[in-house]
Amino acid sequence: MLEAALYIPSYPQDMFSVKAATNNGATVTFKQGCNILTHKDGTTFNIKEQGRLYYLNVVDEEIVGDRVNAVYDVHTWHEILGHCNFEDILKLQDVVKGKFVNSRSRKLDAKATTPLELVHTDLAGPINPVAKDGFKYAATFTDDYSGAIFVYFIRNKGDTALVLEKFLADCAPYGKVKCIRSDNGSEFTGMLLSQY
Structure with missing residues (x-):
């Protein structure tokens, strides 16, 4: 249903973007105590609400480890992180850059x-x-x-x-x-x- 998703093996929940789901033909219904995602083929998924976020409790035993995307722009991270504010995403730049310190005297690694x-x-x-x-x-x-x-x-x-x-x-x-x-x-x- 969703493409360009990030696989995080140790995270037990599946976060999702409502916009991405609806753009792919799904219907998302939020009602007091009953939140449901309905795939275009009619399959329904319960959505758990916790705090200000919603989680899909979907477990797929068949894991494909080589389907990982490496580089995203800030807008893509915004969607992946559940529409987290941009200021917090920009704080992660050091992680994305690997806390690299530019040193002119050091030769580039192969x-x-x-x-x-x-x-x-x-x-x-x-x-x-x-x-x-x-x-x-x-x-x-x-x-x-x-x-x-x-x-x-x-x-x-x-x-x-x-x-x-x-x-x-x-x-x-x-x-x-x-x-x-x-x-x-x-x-x-x-x-x-x-x-x-």
Whole structure:
């Protein structure tokens, strides 16, 4: 039904854009205590309301990991993030840019020539207000070759090693990650991560 959706494996809910759904032929009905999305083929989905957001509780056991879009403009992020205000989206620029600091004396790194040869990682947060289910941080893993982005939500920085293990396991069917590059934040230099 929706195209150009972002797959976030650790997020248990499916966020959606009402505008994108209706543009694709769906009907969305909001009534006190009964919110429903009806696909153009007649299939209906219950929409759960929590705070100021609505969630689709749809679970698809067949996950396609290679259908990930890497680069979006601010308007696309506005839609993906449930029509979050633009000021908050612009605050995420450091995450999108990987907190890159321009240094003229440093030579450019060679671009990866195969998938999973080089993966960049960063941890964003704490997120304020705390996201649904208590998530405070978002760990991102970006494949240098394909631009594929994997996002995992975690409750505290101490879970970074666990989410790295999950990412490596998720990538295992596609090959072995050869190199992971981070900004050397404390969450990536801890004792639990030294084994990697």
